[in-house]
Amino acid sequence: xxxxxxxLIDLAALRHNYALARQRHGERVLAVLKANAYGxxxxxxAQALADSADGFAVAFLDEAPVLREAGLQAPLLVxxxxxxxxxxxxxxARGLWTVVHHEDQVRMIEQAPAAVRGLHVxxxxxxxxxxxxxxxxxxxxxxxxxxxxxxxxxxxxMSHFACADEPDAxxxxxxxxxxxxxxxxxxxxxxxxxxxxxxxxxxxxxxxARPGILLYGANPVxxxxxxxxxxxxxxxxxxxxxxxxxxxxxxxxATFTADRRTRIGLxxxxxxxxxxxRAQTGTxxxxxxxxxxxxxxxxxxxxxxxxxxxxxxxxGSPVELWGAQVPVNEVxxxxxxxxxELLCNVKRVPLVYSDDAAA
Numbered sequence: 001x002x003x004x005x006x007x008l009i010d011l012a013a014l015r016h017n018y019a020l021a022r023q024r025h026g027e028r029v030l031a032v033l034k035a036n037a038y039g040x041x042x043x044x045x046a047q048a049l050a051d052s053a054d055g056f057a058v059a060f061l062d063e064a065p066v067l068r069e070a071g072l073q074a075p076l077l078v079x080x081x082x083x084x085x086x087x088x089x090x091x092x093a094r095g096l097w098t099v100v101h102h103e104d105q106v107r108m109i110e111q112a113p114a115a116v117r118g119l120h121v122x123x124x125x126x127x128x129x130x131x132x133x134x135x136x137x138x139x140x141x142x143x144x145x146x147x148x149x150x151x152x153x154x155x156x157x158m159s160h161f162a163c164a165d166e167p168d169a170x171x172x173x174x175x176x177x178x179x180x181x182x183x184x185x186x187x188x189x190x191x192x193x194x195x196x197x198x199x200x201x202x203x204x205x206x207x208x209a210r211p212g213i214l215l216y217g218a219n220p221v222x223x224x225x226x227x228x229x230x231x232x233x234x235x236x237x238x239x240x241x242x243x244x245x246x247x248x249x250x251x252x253x254a255t256f257t258a259d260r261r262t263r264i265g266l267x268x269x270x271x272x273x274x275x276x277x278r279a280q281t282g283t284x285x286x287x288x289x290x291x292x293x294x295x296x297x298x299x300x301x302x303x304x305x306x307x308x309x310x311x312x313x314x315x316g317s318p319v320e321l322w323g324a325q326v327p328v329n330e331v332x333x334x335x336x337x338x339x340x341e342l343l344c345n346v347k348r349v350p351l352v353y354s355d356d357a358a359a
Contacts, residue, residue, distance in 0.1 A: 004237040011048040013229035025209040032212035034059035127175040129162035136182035164196035218339035233323030238265035251296030274346035276335040283334035286325040
């Protein structure tokens, strides 16, 4: 018998979400594929978007070759930039775009060997997040040095939001003002919006957007009602059941005590598959298409759900851990996490691709 746990990846939903991002932003959109496309499989996601995406982005150089080897020829941006001269040479040789966000990377380009030519640099400005990026007062000098290096053919100016998932955040207004002032009069296209920027800050639209999580159907902005479609449907089945009497405890740590006669279903999935161990009793789960709750502590390979109010369900019943019926954001909230963590942590279960996983 094959273990029933799997992650069904709806590529039609991915294309739908990309089209929505493109519509909301109005100009070009890089689809972010870092962390294996947030756990969805970078190669298959890139192939699904190849005919529609303006380009793609990965976190670091090692994430890029597998995409090029799979035949992806679209623009591909390395968000962390080069870590060494050798990586810079590889960026140039593979025709990748690269972020430059600190002085050492500027100097690396200036001192690069003659083989490094024609770089498309995305020059990153720290507009207020204070994580990565050149200080606003250093941008013009860095821009001039990159142009003078004869290694760079094109420069795009970029920054990154700290609080775009908060629609009224004062810092976002401040970041936009800092970015615009720091780049005023400099040639080159602009990019600042991430997923939350696309959805909640239309005034931040520039030439390029860089959405990640929204492509995969998880809305990063609380209360936002955009019609995103979940791309990952994490599924399994009930493979055993038992009955607890009032007062019986369940699972590791005996964290759940039945307050009535309770029918329990054992589900073939656990934290080694990526379902969060921190999910508390009461986290929503769908069994046979109806919502119930998890009970007890999640184990490495299995977890338990309440079947008491689902008389028609039992061994063999399908279970959705998150997807169309159970939003991944709800599971994340019950676990004290964010959807990014849940999706990126999916492992061990097979990824099964479909053009309409929700059907």
